[in-house]
Amino acid sequence: MSDRSRWIRPRNLALAVLALLVGAGGVVWSSEDAGRTVRLRAAEAAGEAVTRIAQRAQVQERAADFIATPVEVRKIGGFDFLYQATGVGNTHLIATSEGHVVFDTGLSIQAAKQRRLLEEAAPEAPVTHVILSHSHQDHAGGAPFWSDEGTEIVAHREYPEEQRYLKELEDYLHFRNRTLFPWMPEEPSRSGLLEFGNVVPTRLVPNHEPYRFEQGGIRFEVLPTPGAEGADNLCLWLPDQKVLFSGDTFGPIFPQFPNVFTMRGEKVRKPVEYIATLERLIALEPEFVVPSHQEPAAGREEIRAALVKMRDAVRHVHDATVAGMNAGKSVHELMAEIELPPELALSQAHGRVSWAVKSIWEYYATWFHFDTTTELYPVPAAEVYPELTELAGADALAERARAHVEAGRPVHALHLLNIALGGEPLHRPALEARREALQRLHDEAEAGLGNSYEMDWLLYRLRLTQEALDATEG
Numbered sequence: 001m002s003d004r005s006r007w008i009r010p011r012n013l014a015l016a017v018l019a020l021l022v023g024a025g026g027v028v029w030s031s032e033d034a035g036r037t038v039r040l041r042a043a044e045a046a047g048e049a050v051t052r053i054a055q056r057a058q059v060q061e062r063a064a065d066f067i068a069t070p071v072e073v074r075k076i077g078g079f080d081f082l083y084q085a086t087g088v089g090n091t092h093l094i095a096t097s098e099g100h101v102v103f104d105t106g107l108s109i110q111a112a113k114q115r116r117l118l119e120e121a122a123p124e125a126p127v128t129h130v131i132l133s134h135s136h137q138d139h140a141g142g143a144p145f146w147s148d149e150g151t152e153i154v155a156h157r158e159y160p161e162e163q164r165y166l167k168e169l170e171d172y173l174h175f176r177n178r179t180l181f182p183w184m185p186e187e188p189s190r191s192g193l194l195e196f197g198n199v200v201p202t203r204l205v206p207n208h209e210p211y212r213f214e215q216g217g218i219r220f221e222v223l224p225t226p227g228a229e230g231a232d233n234l235c236l237w238l239p240d241q242k243v244l245f246s247g248d249t250f251g252p253i254f255p256q257f258p259n260v261f262t263m264r265g266e267k268v269r270k271p272v273e274y275i276a277t278l279e280r281l282i283a284l285e286p287e288f289v290v291p292s293h294q295e296p297a298a299g300r301e302e303i304r305a306a307l308v309k310m311r312d313a314v315r316h317v318h319d320a321t322v323a324g325m326n327a328g329k330s331v332h333e334l335m336a337e338i339e340l341p342p343e344l345a346l347s348q349a350h351g352r353v354s355w356a357v358k359s360i361w362e363y364y365a366t367w368f369h370f371d372t373t374t375e376l377y378p379v380p381a382a383e384v385y386p387e388l389t390e391l392a393g394a395d396a397l398a399e400r401a402r403a404h405v406e407a408g409r410p411v412h413a414l415h416l417l418n419i420a421l422g423g424e425p426l427h428r429p430a431l432e433a434r435r436e437a438l439q440r441l442h443d444e445a446e447a448g449l450g451n452s453y454e455m456d457w458l459l460y461r462l463r464l465t466q467e468a469l470d471a472t473e474g
Ligand SMILES: [Zn+2]
Pocket: 089, 136, 138, 139, 248, 293
């Protein structure tokens, strides 16, 4: 048994405890007469429990690691009026003499503590504005905790539509999210402050017109930055301080190759719009970039160089994909051959070039790849796998797959094993070969690009394979 499978188990236990906690909390939050303080305490306790469980179970799953970030407040950029509460998603408070402006609100289960700590740190004042970088749960989930009477809730004009589809597809998305971020509760919250999808912005910002206001002598510019993590992305720019609160516009690592596609399964992210967004942000010449995940970055030259590199990298991948499509190449050929040139090398720990290629391809061409007739009909290849297994024999397929793994071709092995296991789902040698192929891919991913989504996916498949192997015992 590998190291990996040893630490998977305590986490499952942690999840069961978490599901109970969040479930129990839901009763308190949905109760009509429960006082606000009680509800906030319950929410804070549930959030604390998640963080402690994640830390104790030593969950080491990259993007999923964010849950282990403690909720703490610090000042940022050397400014005495800019506060950040850390967490899965960071919440920012800009204190002015005429009230607080909040940018992003983090995850619902951490929002109560984030708000309490921020208000303890900052001078007492009402919250005049809550600005949401986009509709994702880790940025807008905490909004109900900040929505006081009269608070202006500022979002992109596309926010209601993005929130609508994320809400309508909540079960589908929750399954995918939970597969990749196993600390999430089993079910999404269906009521109370923790429920997703009830944010009603009071001001919508269209793409062609930033929203500017001044408060307590500080100038604020809410900039539409579509194409990043969705059509409803916003940044907050403080022109006098040259601070850019970037939300998820660059993703959680700055700089990186951005996630112009997400495995979590959302609407397509538009590459050309994203390049235009980067152009506009480069022109601002920010001196501080404060993303809503992880650490801020400082230094005008460094930030400019990073932004230019990200823009050029996305443009390179986009243009190479378009050129390949025009040259009649297949999506698989392009996924294999398009790379970033050395001068544009960027972390692919989150966004990944080969997946961006596929995503850009399908953004333009959609799902019909013009390859085979069978693409047009609802009969997948898997329907004939049992026949192929019968003809070739599951033993022979498993043995050939193992040879592929040993020769360094784990994906070829997985194709053969899809056939073998399609015919005989609990064929032990085929399952063992699949475990080896997945483990090899995982080890290669870890030693190579370190893409967190790839590794999380492979760990998920390893868990399923191990469960199937366990089922064959006895
Ligand atoms: Zn995020």
